[in-house]
Amino acid sequence: MTDFQDLFVISTSLILLLGAVAVLVIDILFPNNRGWLSVTALSVLFIAIVGAFLQFSFGDTQIAFYGAVSLDQFGLFFITLVIIVAVIITIASSSWALKLDLAGEYYALLLVATGSMALLVQAQDLILIFIALETTSIAQYVLVAITREDKSAEAGLKYLISGAIAAAIMIYGFALLFGLAGSTSLSDIAVFVNSSNSDIRLAITIAFIFIIAGFGFKMALVPFHGWVPDVYQGAPTRVIAFLSVASKAAGFAVALRLFYTGLGGGDTFIASDWAMVFGIFAVFSMFVGNTAAILQTDVRRLLGYSSIAQAGNIAIGLAAVSVGNTVGASGVLFYLASYLVTNLAVFLTVIIISERIGSYELKSYAGIIHRSPVLALVLILGLLSLTGIPPTAGFIAKLYIFNNAIQTGEIWLVAIVVIGVINTAIAAFYYLRWVRIIALDPPEVDEEYTFVISGRMQFVLAFTTIGMLLIGLAPSRLIDLAQNAASTLL
Amino acid sequence: MLTFYLFAPVAGALLIAMLPRDQENNSKYIALSFSLLAFITSIITFISFDTSKEGYQFVDSFDWITSEIGGFNIQYIVGIDGLSSPLILLLGMLSVVSILISFNIQYRQKEYFIWLLVLQTAVAGVFLSLDLVQFFLFWELELLPMYMLINTWGSGRKHYSAMKFLIYTLAGSAVMLVAFLIVGFEVGTFNIEAIVNQPPIDAFIPLSLLFWAVMLAFLVKLPVFPVHTWLPDAHTDAPTAVSVMLAGVLLKMGGYGILRIAVPIFPAQAYEFRTILAILAAFTVVYGAVITLQQKDLKRLIAYSSVSHMGYVLLGIAAFGAVGMSGAALQMFTHGTITGLLFVMVGMVYERTHTREIAEMQGLMHNMPKIGAVMLIAGLASLGVPGLSGFVAELTTFLGAYKMHPIPTVAAVFGVVLAAGYILWTFQRVFHGPSDRKWDNLSDANQWWEYVAMALLVISIVGVGIYPSVITESIESGIEPIVKILEAVI
Numbered sequence A: 001m002t003d004f005q006d007l008f009v010i011s012t013s014l015i016l017l018l019g020a021v022a023v024l025v026i027d028i029l030f031p032n033n034r035g036w037l038s039v040t041a042l043s044v045l046f047i048a049i050v051g052a053f054l055q056f057s058f059g060d061t062q063i064a065f066y067g068a069v070s071l072d073q074f075g076l077f078f079i080t081l082v083i084i085v086a087v088i089i090t091i092a093s094s095s096w097a098l099k100l101d102l103a104g105e106y107y108a109l110l111l112v113a114t115g116s117m118a119l120l121v122q123a124q125d126l127i128l129i130f131i132a133l134e135t136t137s138i139a140q141y142v143l144v145a146i147t148r149e150d151k152s153a154e155a156g157l158k159y160l161i162s163g164a165i166a167a168a169i170m171i172y173g174f175a176l177l178f179g180l181a182g183s184t185s186l187s188d189i190a191v192f193v194n195s196s197n198s199d200i201r202l203a204i205t206i207a208f209i210f211i212i213a214g215f216g217f218k219m220a221l222v223p224f225h226g227w228v229p230d231v232y233q234g235a236p237t238r239v240i241a242f243l244s245v246a247s248k249a250a251g252f253a254v255a256l257r258l259f260y261t262g263l264g265g266g267d268t269f270i271a272s273d274w275a276m277v278f279g280i281f282a283v284f285s286m287f288v289g290n291t292a293a294i295l296q297t298d299v300r301r302l303l304g305y306s307s308i309a310q311a312g313n314i315a316i317g318l319a320a321v322s323v324g325n326t327v328g329a330s331g332v333l334f335y336l337a338s339y340l341v342t343n344l345a346v347f348l349t350v351i352i353i354s355e356r357i358g359s360y361e362l363k364s365y366a367g368i369i370h371r372s373p374v375l376a377l378v379l380i381l382g383l384l385s386l387t388g389i390p391p392t393a394g395f396i397a398k399l400y401i402f403n404n405a406i407q408t409g410e411i412w413l414v415a416i417v418v419i420g421v422i423n424t425a426i427a428a429f430y431y432l433r434w435v436r437i438i439a440l441d442p443p444e445v446d447e448e449y450t451f452v453i454s455g456r457m458q459f460v461l462a463f464t465t466i467g468m469l470l471i472g473l474a475p476s477r478l479i480d481l482a483q484n485a486a487s488t489l490l
Numbered sequence B: 001m002l003t004f005y006l007f008a009p010v011a012g013a014l015l016i017a018m019l020p021r022d023q024e025n026n027s028k029y030i031a032l033s034f035s036l037l038a039f040i041t042s043i044i045t046f047i048s049f050d051t052s053k054e055g056y057q058f059v060d061s062f063d064w065i066t067s068e069i070g071g072f073n074i075q076y077i078v079g080i081d082g083l084s085s086p087l088i089l090l091l092g093m094l095s096v097v098s099i100l101i102s103f104n105i106q107y108r109q110k111e112y113f114i115w116l117l118v119l120q121t122a123v124a125g126v127f128l129s130l131d132l133v134q135f136f137l138f139w140e141l142e143l144l145p146m147y148m149l150i151n152t153w154g155s156g157r158k159h160y161s162a163m164k165f166l167i168y169t170l171a172g173s174a175v176m177l178v179a180f181l182i183v184g185f186e187v188g189t190f191n192i193e194a195i196v197n198q199p200p201i202d203a204f205i206p207l208s209l210l211f212w213a214v215m216l217a218f219l220v221k222l223p224v225f226p227v228h229t230w231l232p233d234a235h236t237d238a239p240t241a242v243s244v245m246l247a248g249v250l251l252k253m254g255g256y257g258i259l260r261i262a263v264p265i266f267p268a269q270a271y272e273f274r275t276i277l278a279i280l281a282a283f284t285v286v287y288g289a290v291i292t293l294q295q296k297d298l299k300r301l302i303a304y305s306s307v308s309h310m311g312y313v314l315l316g317i318a319a320f321g322a323v324g325m326s327g328a329a330l331q332m333f334t335h336g337t338i339t340g341l342l343f344v345m346v347g348m349v350y351e352r353t354h355t356r357e358i359a360e361m362q363g364l365m366h367n368m369p370k371i372g373a374v375m376l377i378a379g380l381a382s383l384g385v386p387g388l389s390g391f392v393a394e395l396t397t398f399l400g401a402y403k404m405h406p407i408p409t410v411a412a413v414f415g416v417v418l419a420a421g422y423i424l425w426t427f428q429r430v431f432h433g434p435s436d437r438k439w440d441n442l443s444d445a446n447q448w449w450e451y452v453a454m455a456l457l458v459i460s461i462v463g464v465g466i467y468p469s470v471i472t473e474s475i476e477s478g479i480e481p482i483v484k485i486l487e488a489v490i
Helices: A003-009 A011-029 A035-058 A073-093 A103-120 A126-144 A150-181 A186-195 A198-219 A228-234 A237-262 A271-294 A299-323 A327-357 A373-387 A393-407 A411-439 A455-473 A476-487 B002-017 B021-048 B084-100 B109-128 B132-141 B143-153 B158-187 B192-197 B207-221 B230-237 B240-265 B267-272 B274-293 B298-318 B322-353 B369-383 B389-404 B406-431 B448-466 B469-489
Strands: A062-064 A069-071 B057-065 B074-080
Touching: A003 A011, A003 A062, A003 A069, A011 A035, A011 A073, A011 A103, A035 A073, A035 A103, A069 A073, A073 A103, A073 A237, A073 A327, A073 A455, A073 A476, A103 A126, A103 A237, A126 A150, A126 A198, A126 A237, A150 A186, A150 A198, A150 A228, A186 A237, A198 A237, A198 A271, A198 A299, A228 A237, A228 A299, A237 A299, A237 A327, A271 A299, A271 A411, A299 A327, A299 A393, A299 A411, A327 A373, A327 A393, A327 A455, A327 A476, A373 A393, A373 A411, A373 A455, A393 A411, A393 A455, A393 B132, A393 B158, A411 B143, A411 B158, A476 B057, B002 B021, B002 B057, B002 B074, B002 B084, B002 B109, B021 B084, B021 B109, B074 B084, B074 B109, B074 B132, B084 B109, B084 B240, B084 B322, B084 B448, B084 B469, B109 B132, B109 B143, B109 B240, B132 B143, B132 B158, B132 B192, B132 B240, B143 B158, B143 B230, B143 B240, B158 B192, B158 B207, B158 B230, B192 B240, B207 B240, B207 B267, B230 B240, B230 B298, B240 B267, B240 B298, B240 B322, B240 B469, B267 B274, B267 B469, B274 B298, B274 B389, B274 B406, B298 B322, B298 B389, B298 B406, B322 B369, B322 B389, B322 B448, B322 B469, B369 B389, B369 B406, B369 B448, B389 B406, B389 B448, B448 B469
Parallel strands: none
Antiparallel strands: A062 A069, B057 B074
């Protein structure tokens, strides 16, 4: 394989990372024309997504850099996801970022975070996974603190410290795995796991529990969730919208990659340990996230806990790996895609509403439906989708992931699904209470004001809303995509 | 045809949603015309339904979700048999009635009629669905309009009652979903007809557990002691039209679910637990009646009498014979019209007196002879006077149940005695006696919509009472296949 072909395999992340540099250069060359920054960032993202589609049509799985990186549909699925998130956030930031001192850096870091996530989901080597994960993390630490206000800086520091600890634990796990297998390449580790017997079961289990600390931090799973509420509250809401979807998706992608490629998939002797660990994480995440969310009065904290609970739901898909093929994994992919449109719809409306009314208090959302029926309806639809009420994407996503867990035919997974559906009832309590506040409660202040939704915001709102309804009403196409993408893991 | 019936109300709701604010007053006419369309459709299907043919008729279907792996194939399939055909008619009629009696709603009438129409579609979906997942989808969809309607247009502790209703139903249906998924996994399809033809013989979860998981949702909905407590609250605080829908058709979803899903899919388990079901039923009848006697609030009184009457439905089903189950199905229809009418009348009285305290009312007959007369018809029908529809249903139920469960049946017959007590006593307290000064300037029923609503229900009560085979012929053809399934396992 020639060097050029190697570059083709990682071209998406290359485009994004070079684009970040381009944004910085433009920022330096034209300091007074900051409107161009978002245009540049958008065009970089556009080129990247076109590149990803070209690679997608290429079909076959390709390996490059001596097996460190692979190009497959699984990776491309996630690359598309994170780029879509980045596009939406860039569009939603275009007027807000102008007021930042660090507008150039903001877009550059967004592109770096996206680019390194794209590399992360392609990585086939522990070292590369670690480097890509750290690159995206560092970009996100800075993004969280980018406004340099007290709250934002505090959130950034919290995020940095807990992230650093998680990364440290993860590298312990990597070291253990390397010590056992004698290689950092996932495929070599798989060969080792397949050829060894259950004597090393404990060692491998400990290794991947350590590693999960790193991914679990990204996914916001309990017990690695401590940073979530504070960072969600303190950081700029656009950055959080990015984190809550893209970062979570990347975490799940690496976990799936590690399991199927590195640990040998569902047929090995450690598959049940893996499933059990994620089953436990799922149960705790759902209960902690949902019960804590009930008590919140700040919508950002509420969404933070809700994101923990949702991560618990997705983790059921990771627990369902023993179904033998990649059905459980496809549930994770499908759920993340519907979570993307749902959560972004909620965050975008929260951004528009809260910046207008100047408050993130839950009760200040009273009677929003009278001020702006459109915004209220999008937000209500998003909340219904988060709850899992038809005809939205969230309903199908939950149904699909629960069904996948049942398909394993294991009693303990049925128990987890029962816990999952009971948690849906708990979640309904606070999501629907929010719906009630928006739609039914009388407005708090009589002052008349209106919402102005810019054309760009209208575009992204329409995109996410149509996405929610489309996935909710005609999900077959996305299910096919998710299943095909997941099947390339094997 | 049925697809039109199912989605006509939602189409009306969309139309109302697009209505400008200043034409809000027209929303009731739009709602009425769309629900009339559905009603007419249901009359046509009911008349042209061929009781001599086996299986479902007027079937519309297409593959909604297909997936190659993971057993996630869901159909959109609607159809009726002799069991659901009368219920569809009942729903069509009660929807028209509930829209008519809401004609003087002023507070946010646009949203009110939207939710009422959505509710109609959701309930219709439950009665029409022939796919387990589709059934569940509509079952969940029904929660949202109910929650909104009670929460906004209710009275008293409406927030509490709405949330209680929501949590009870969600918790009940949670395990039902899991059971559905397991059944789907074992049989390989979610199509109800296919599953009933080839019911699961064994599953990795004991079938009796699955049976109870499904039954729980239906028993909560029916409702049966001890999971009935949401009903009096919801009824008391709901607006009149919602009470009519709740008593008239929503409770029937429970009985219908047992007859359509729980018994045919788990015939052996249902038969095994027949005694428990019969005892629960008899206890509900007597307990409900005793509690009814103690009520001071007119609406709460009718609500508890509903609990008592739904006990007959369960008793008839627990007989597991053609006669008893036909009686139960007939009781569902007649209770829908009778209690629907009772709630309509209570609503009319409340609208005029602005109180529901029985102690504060007396001699209302002087001022409202028409309302009193119709109330008397409904009351007599409710306590089972021959010549009115309640009598036929109760008699058939008792005849069918006595052979299988003599003691519970005798106990339940005692409930009829109590019913005579509370109905006549209440009627005497409210309508008889000297006229009270403070009610002097109250008007009788005087609006055309009130007349139409009353007339529709009275005609159906008297009609079915005199000539029951209008309904029973259809019901018997629907019960027959269920009895055959049961005979095969007994």
